[in-house]
Each structure stands twice: as C-alpha cells, then as structure tokens.
Amino acid sequence: MLCFALYDAAHAMQQAYKPLLDPLGLTYPQYLLMSALWVRDDQTLTELGRQLHLESNTLTPLVKRLEAKGLIARERDRADERQLRVRLTREGQALHAEAVRVPRCIRAETGLSDAALTELRATLQALQARLRAAGMDEAVG
Amino acid sequence: MLCFALYDAAHAMQQAYKPLLDPLGLTYPQYLLMSALWVRDDQTLTELGRQLHLESNTLTPLVKRLEAKGLIARERDRADERQLRVRLTREGQALHAEAVRVPRCIRAETGLSDAALTELRATLQALQARLRAAGMDEAVG
DNA sequence: CGTTAATTGATCGCACACGATACATTCACG
DNA sequence: CGTGAATGTATCGTGTGCGATCAATTAACG
Numbered sequence A, B: 001m002l003c004f005a006l007y008d009a010a011h012a013m014q015q016a017y018k019p020l021l022d023p024l025g026l027t028y029p030q031y032l033l034m035s036a037l038w039v040r041d042d043q044t045l046t047e048l049g050r051q052l053h054l055e056s057n058t059l060t061p062l063v064k065r066l067e068a069k070g071l072i073a074r075e076r077d078r079a080d081e082r083q084l085r086v087r088l089t090r091e092g093q094a095l096h097a098e099a100v101r102v103p104r105c106i107r108a109e110t111g112l113s114d115a116a117l118t119e120l121r122a123t124l125q126a127l128q129a130r131l132r133a134a135g136m137d138e139a140v141g
Numbered sequence C: 001c002g003t004t005a006a007t008t009g010a011t012c013g014c015a016c017a018c019g020a021t022a023c024a025t026t027c028a029c030g
Numbered sequence D: 001c002g003t004g005a006a007t008g009t010a011t012c013g014t015g016t017g018c019g020a021t022c023a024a025t026t027a028a029c030g
Helices: A002-024 A028-039 A045-052 A056-068 A090-099 A101-110 A114-140 B002-024 B028-039 B045-052 B056-068 B090-099 B101-110 B114-140
Strands: A072-076 A084-088 B072-076 B084-088
Touching (some): A002 A101, A002 B002, A002 B028, A002 B114, A028 A045, A028 A056, A028 A084, A028 B002, A045 A056, A045 A084, A056 A072, A084 A090, A090 A101, A101 B002, A101 B114, A114 B002, A114 B101, B002 B090, B028 B045, B028 B084, B045 B056, B045 B084, B084 B090, B090 B101
Antiparallel strands (some): A072 A084, B072 B084
C-alpha cells in the first residue's frame, strides 16, 4: 500500500517538525505558509493557494492566526480590492533567522544523502503532478 | 523542501482516492482503517493504533463513525474489559469486494512501474522509521 | 450606463489529528 | 486481600483541510 506509506511518512515528518516548531510558536502548515512568504513576500491569497494547493476556506483562518501572532499583515490590494495581499511584519521577517536551522535538523534526522533526498523529492513531485493531472482529466472527461 | 513535497504528495494522493471512495461512503482515513481490518479482522483499538500510528483520541471517533455506517462492530473483550475489540460486520466484509478495484485505479493514475512503486514505498517506510526513531531518541535523551 | 457574469475571500459544517486529561479496569506488591 | 501503579479507552479543546455556499468587487456585454 503506497498510499499508507505516503500518509504515514507525511505524519512522521509533521511530528518530527513539531519539537522544532513549538519554540517558534508555529504549527506545520503555518511554517509552510511562512516559508512561502520567506521565499517571496507580499503575495495574494490566491497565489499562496496555488503554491500550497490550499483553498480559501483553509487559508483564510490560517492567515488570520498568523496575523494574530503578529507575524504577517493582511490588507486589500488598492488596485483590486477583491484581492488580499499578505505581507510579513518585522517579527515575521525576524522569525526567518530562527527558522533557518529547522530544515537542517530534519535533514539530519532523515539520514538521507543529498542525492537520495533530491531524488525522493523529485519522485514525490512527479507523483503529485501525475495524480493531480489524472484528477483534472477526470473532471474534463 | 522535502517536507513540502511529502505533504503535497500525500494531499494529492488523498484527493485522488476521494472520487473512488465517495461511492463506497468512506473517507480516506476510514478506508485505511477498513483496509487494516480486511487484512486482519477482530483487532483491539491499541493494535489498530500501532498499525496506523494513531492515538485513541483519533481512533475512537473514527471507529464510531464506521460503526454508525454499519461496517464494523465494537465490543469489549470478555477477558479484559478495558480492551475494545473491533470486528467487521457482514456489510464491512462485503465492502471489501467493492474496494479491491480502488488501489488498482490509483496505481494506474500514478503511472509508476511495479519496481518504481516498490522502491518508493520502501524509501517512504525507511524515512518514516528514521524520523520516528529520531523522535524516540530525543524523548529519551 | 446598467445588468450580468466572473473572480476573490470569507463563512459554515464535517472529519481528521493531536496534546492533555479523565475514567475504568487490571496488575503488582506487600 | 487491599491499595497504588499501569494499561486501555474516551473526552475536550485547538488547528487544519475540504465541499458547499455567500457576499463583495470587478469585468464584460449590449
């Protein structure tokens, strides 16, 4: 059962992150969203949704909790007030410095070589793309 | 970011299962639990938890929902009344026949060869084991 | 210019998942 | 035997995720 191996490994990964993220006051999905903003700041909700493959019904409360922590700011786009722009606050930017060591700790725990890690990541990305493409076909056909 | 690739692929897998599980009236975690019972019937909650890596606070409502659907039966062990034994009902056993085609459909969607699928599964199992082992060490140390 | 269609977020309800805790049952020890 | 520790399950609160739906804003069309 590949499906269970994937489900199980994802849970194990989330639990491995937990002790590292707790001191930062972040949950795992919150960390992923912050990571997206650390790569590129000032994105709209739709843009973040496209990257994380999450809908507004998941993102809206997620973003609101990060706002409540003072890590990000939410404001409407002046040009198109339908769009919500999400930006890092000074605290949110500062947290990046503390968070940089997190992925290194995880990489150590996985015990994977650089090559193995890169290959696994590529395999998973391809798998995800295939599964989503199959889903799209089905919706069309 | 391996962590996101894993997170994302697991979500894609869950979404790929959805259209196949909807006709069966099962969610993805419910399907995984049923699969465990289809492999070995009449297990205690703790045994199921060890296989799925889930706690009682997740399993109890999950099992109750499957009981509400009439797929399983919950009853206390006669010898040790602390333990809850979970058994398939006739309907639960019958559902197995309808569910056998599900993993084949998914395997087709992944586009993975037998060898690639086996290797990926092994890699994920090893990764899960490493991450959980690292977590145990930390708890001890 | 005004009505309609499309886009964007937000809201609601349901189902996990987990930490912390409570409770009942059984076991171990004196 | 009786009492406290250990075991097994259930409950509570928080935080995702998603389907369905709604409101607000903008764009498109006659």
